[in-house]
Amino acid sequence: MSIVAIDYGARRIGIAVSESGVLATPHSVLPNDGDALEKIAAIGRELDTELFVVGIARRATGTAGEERFRDFAERLRQKTCREVVLWDEALTTVEASERLRAAGRKRRDAERTIDMHAAAVILQSYLDERARRSS
Numbered sequence: 001m002s003i004v005a006i007d008y009g010a011r012r013i014g015i016a017v018s019e020s021g022v023l024a025t026p027h028s029v030l031p032n033d034g035d036a037l038e039k040i041a042a043i044g045r046e047l048d049t050e051l052f053v054v055g056i057a058r059r060a061t062g063t064a065g066e067e068r069f070r071d072f073a074e075r076l077r078q079k080t081c082r083e084v085v086l087w088d089e090a091l092t093t094v095e096a097s098e099r100l101r102a103a104g105r106k107r108r109d110a111e112r113t114i115d116m117h118a119a120a121v122i123l124q125s126y127l128d129e130r131a132r133r134s135s
Contacts, residue, residue, distance in 0.1 A: 001050040004043060005123030007089065007115050008032075008054055008072050014115025015040070016123045017047060022131070024123035026116035037072075041079045052076055055089030055122040087126050089118070 003021065007014035013036055015027040027043070030036050044052065054076065056069040069086065077084040 002047040003051045003053060003123065003127070004040075004047065004049045005053040005087075005119045005126065006040065006055065006076075007119040007122060008069060009115060012115045013040070014117070014119035015043060016116060016119035018123055018127055019047070022127060024120040024127060026113065026120045029113060029115045037075055037079055040076065044080050044082060049080070049082060052080065052082055052084045053087045053123055053126045054084055055119070056086045057089055085126070087122055089122050 002017055002019045004027075005016045005018075005024065007016075009032060011032055013030045013032050015030065016024050017027045018024050030039050040052075043049070052073075054069060054073045056066065056073075073084045073086055076082075
């Protein structure tokens, strides 16, 4: 069983995975188009996903923007019949950019993959908090 995290954006959706429940790994970037929900559900089936973690921008809390994240999370829950957790994604893209830059990735390459790396930051944050609460 795996956990899949999603960095949900207006144009692109970043996907990260943890099969161990300990370490998050970037997976892929999907265009946010009419097929995105089905593609994410297919990834979930392929990886035997037990839980989806959807990043929600703290700044969106209490705004119309929050509704976009909540609506996506609910559609994902209905499509996959799996638990979906909303998780704070504050500054994850910034952190992912810094990590890629520190690893020597060129800006153009990083731009193509930043969303899946941001999803990995979201997922790692979730996994770390879950481990902290269980210890």
